[in-house]
Amino acid sequence: MHASEWTQDDLPAHVPPELVEPFDLWGDEIQTDMFGALERLQQRVLDKGGIVYNPYLKIWWAGGLDLVREIYQRHDLFSSRSLAGGITEPGTPDLSSVLPFKLIPVVLDAPDHEHYKRLLTPLFSTKVMDDNHQFLVDTVVTSIDDFADQGQTDIVLSLAERVPALAFTRMFGLPAERGPEYVEWNHDLFRGADPVRGEAAGKIIGALSELVERCLRDPQDDLMSAVVNSTVQGEPIDPSDALGIGFLLWMASLDTTTAHLSFQFWHMATHQDDQQRVRDDPALIPGAVEECLRMYGTVNNGRVVAEDTEFHGVRMLAGERIGWASSAVGRDHAVFPNADVLDPERTVNRHLAFGAGPHRCLGLHLARRMLTVTMEEMHRRLPPYRITEGMQARPHAGLALGFDSIPLSWDAGVAGSR
Numbered sequence: 001m002h003a004s005e006w007t008q009d010d011l012p013a014h015v016p017p018e019l020v021e022p023f024d025l026w027g028d029e030i031q032t033d034m035f036g037a038l039e040r041l042q043q044r045v046l047d048k049g050g051i052v053y054n055p056y057l058k059i060w061w062a063g064g065l066d067l068v069r070e071i072y073q074r075h076d077l078f079s080s081r082s083l084a085g086g087i088t089e090p091g092t093p094d095l096s097s098v099l100p101f102k103l104i105p106v107v108l109d110a111p112d113h114e115h116y117k118r119l120l121t122p123l124f125s126t127k128v129m130d131d132n133h134q135f136l137v138d139t140v141v142t143s144i145d146d147f148a149d150q151g152q153t154d155i156v157l158s159l160a161e162r163v164p165a166l167a168f169t170r171m172f173g174l175p176a177e178r179g180p181e182y183v184e185w186n187h188d189l190f191r192g193a194d195p196v197r198g199e200a201a202g203k204i205i206g207a208l209s210e211l212v213e214r215c216l217r218d219p220q221d222d223l224m225s226a227v228v229n230s231t232v233q234g235e236p237i238d239p240s241d242a243l244g245i246g247f248l249l250w251m252a253s254l255d256t257t258t259a260h261l262s263f264q265f266w267h268m269a270t271h272q273d274d275q276q277r278v279r280d281d282p283a284l285i286p287g288a289v290e291e292c293l294r295m296y297g298t299v300n301n302g303r304v305v306a307e308d309t310e311f312h313g314v315r316m317l318a319g320e321r322i323g324w325a326s327s328a329v330g331r332d333h334a335v336f337p338n339a340d341v342l343d344p345e346r347t348v349n350r351h352l353a354f355g356a357g358p359h360r361c362l363g364l365h366l367a368r369r370m371l372t373v374t375m376e377e378m379h380r381r382l383p384p385y386r387i388t389e390g391m392q393a394r395p396h397a398g399l400a401l402g403f404d405s406i407p408l409s410w411d412a413g414v415a416g417s418r
């Protein structure tokens with residue numbers, strides 16, 4: 001069925017007709033112009049007061065930074081019990097409903113959520129990131145040096161997928177040489193059709209089950225050994241909960257950082273002035289990273305309505321779903337002056353790329369560090385780069401936005417700008 005082909009039967013009786021706004025998160029418009037399509041959708045949502053109902057995907061949809069922040073914070077009204085509020089492509093089951101364990105902590109509500117968040121937070125502190133900083137720099141430098149002399153590369157494959165995979169295998173205590181295989185499984189999990197998607201989940205569960213056993217038998221100085229041998233409310237953690245944490249971290253860390261690394265280099269390749277600006281003044285790089293997070297949030301997220309409620313004048317029933325696009329709320333023109341312009345000197349940047357409230361991203365220090373180091377080294381080691389003539393970047397949309405391919409070229413043999 002196409003988004004425009006919904007019928008009155010798809011519309012719950014309590015939804016006012018003026019709030020109806022059908023759209024398809026997996027449709028042609030978003031596949032070809034993902035950020036533009038989501039921003040235009042947000043404008044239609046704001047024109048209708050900030051919340052609309054989509055009878056095609058059977059979800060409420062919210063627009064505007066402040067309203068979405070409020071949803072993140074009102075966990076009493078909006079439950080996290082399904083991943084991304086259970087928003088899935090029509091005909092595809094919600095992943096969190098088919099896995100044999102809970103995706104901890106992201107699908108837990110208070111008070112359970114707090115017990116696990118307390119356990120995990122110290123494992124992602126800035127101190128832990130500092131300890132891993134040199135590894136990250138070395139990984140990025142080696143990866144760039146592998147292709148710098150070639151004058152061209154697909155930056156998604158050679159850098160944006162590679163760096164998170166190497167950071168992830170080290171953090172987990174998994175063999176680095178299997179990184180590309182893990183990335184492949186993650187691709188299939190997020191974007192494969194069944195049965196490929198189910199098989200990918202099975203492979204990840206297999207690898208993590210072996211890891212959990214190894215961490216129990218022979219704990220090392222790595223994240224999963226710390227999780228597997230921890231206690232929750234005074235009791236040893238259940239191995240199936242440790243598996244759920246491992247699976248979530250696997251999903252949460254690889255695809256998101258790959259997407260944001262890709263957005264950065266796609267932006268700089270298609271906005272030569274911005275690229276030149278960070279080359280000329282590297283001190284602007286942290287601000288540029290933050291702007292890419294604001295403008296290109298990869299996650300289309302959501303929640304489940306916890307109880308019948310009236311929220312901003314809209315009646316919603318328990319069990320209904322509500323979603324939003326991080327990239328669109330990061331371009332809320334009422335909050336961000338020149339919202340479509342990357343301004344590394346923007347002083348107030350309250351974007352929601354990492355979420356907000358109790359479930360705010362645990363990996364944000366690691367992600368920021370990875371994005372910043374990679375942008376620094378890329379401009380230090382490579383001369384100005386552009387999208388390869390006659391070729392195009394290939395995006396993917398859906399619940400997580402990203403690129404499958406970005407062909408870049410530069411004049412080989414010319415040194416980087418610093």
Ligand code: HEM
Nearest residue numbers: 105106252253256257260299353354355359361362363367
């Ligand atoms: C640029 C990269 C990243 C982005 C854009 C991102 C985005 C997000 C967002 C939007 C949430 C909130 C989910 C919700 O409220 O429903 C989240 C949660 C989470 N993220 Fe990230 N993330 C990134 C990188 C990472 C990395 C590298 C890790 C781990 C190594 C990670 C681990 C987590 C975890 C464990 C949660 C759940 C926190 C909770 O439920 O309390 N993320 N992330």
